[in-house]
Ligand code: SF4
């Protein structure tokens with residue numbers, strides 16, 4: 144049984160608790176053990192780097208340091224946290240000066256960048272395998288068409304090698320296909336949803352997220368599928384933020400797999416745009 | 429001011445930003461790619477490539493007082509696409525810090541929010557979503573503006589209600605204090 148250190152990040156413990164449940168459910172199904180990093184702390188998100196470069200490395204490094212003592216590679220489902228953790232990890236590994244500065248700040252802990260940081264898509268492509276997903280299908284999703292929405296930061300980690308193509312990633316498309324749903328190709332895979340402006344500038348988020356929702360509808364999608372908790376929240380919040388037009392459900396990638404293997408979505412009731420219509424389209428395989 | 433003094437002033441601004449951001453802004457050749465891909469360009473008073481141009485021209489005030497640097501979403505599209513390897517988003521981030529320090533920021537809502545966010549991490553180790561949002565709304569006197577949204581979210585169990593503290597709160601506070609102390613020494 145593969146074991147991974149699991150970094151949930153703040154949003155999977157607050158507004159996206161049902162994403163964590165879905166991740167745990169699916170991992171358990173594929174015999175992957177996720178061990179939550181002991182006493183993990185916030186990665187600093189965009190706030191730390193807004194104020195200070197060193198703080199933006201030290202906050203993720205505190206978690207990397209704890210994970211290093213535990214000795215497993217790290218899985219980080221939130222793309223924003225993934226980016227912070229991975230950039231810090233790889234910079235510290237190659238930049239001795241930065242490593243010393245950071246370790247000074249986080250003493251008595253110390254971080255050497257000796258582990259790998261993986262995202263939720265890599266959990267499936269590297270630790271489960273596309274064939275195994277395809278072989279585990281119990282429910283037929285072939286009448287459900289979705290648009291894959293990766294969100295803006297997952298492959299746009301600056302100056303480190305992206306895990307997939309920067310502008311046109313396909314790794315999540317392959318997972319969705321393996322789960323049996325049909326993937327509609329579109330240009331908005333990486334568009335920004337308005338990210339952190341939901342609180343300070345709601346109109347911006349409303350405008351950018353609406354544009355994505357409109358395009359998904361125009362493409363004839365039944366749902367939008369994303370790995371990102373912020374994107375899911377912003378798009379799912381559209382009706383509450385004041386969007387008057389129709390919205391389609393916004394699923395996490397793990398929820399698509401849940402449907403294919405269990406025929407249900409465990410956190411279905413936490414969705415603001417109801418998912419019942421989707422479930423009705425599903426058939427026994 | 430003499431022509432020569434003006435030139436020195438201009439060069440200083442470029443040097444200042446180059447040094448603080450560690451980005452080679454002088455290599456910008458105005459190809460517009462940053463602006464073309466920017467999801468916020470339409471709401472910016474100065475487009476991203478123009479910001480770069482004005483830095484080169486030494487237009488300190490124009491750049492630091494712009495609304496554009498605050499409209500940015502830090503989505504990194506510009507940085508990834510720049511043919512000259514300039515991390516444009518990081519330049520924007522650097523400009524924000526200077527604008528705040530100089531007290532000329534066109535819009536400090538975002539800054540206030542980041543400050544409260546960091547305060548939550550410093551004290552609890554994690555983000556205490558609801559407290560941070562309520563603080564922000566209270567300080568901005570916007571308390572009632574999004575309350576309906578907040579209640580609906582809570583009903584759907586989508587808002588963190590309890591503070592999420594880590595066990596070793598002293599450690600995280602220490603990390604902040606060491607870095608703050610280091611910063612005040614330079
Ligand atoms: S993409 Fe780069 S080179 Fe082109 S205008 Fe923007 S900053 Fe300058």
Ligand code: SF4
Pocket residue numbers: 462465466467468469476499500501502503504505506507516517520
């Ligand atoms: S990081 Fe900012 S400036 Fe660059 S493309 Fe995104 S919103 Fe525009």
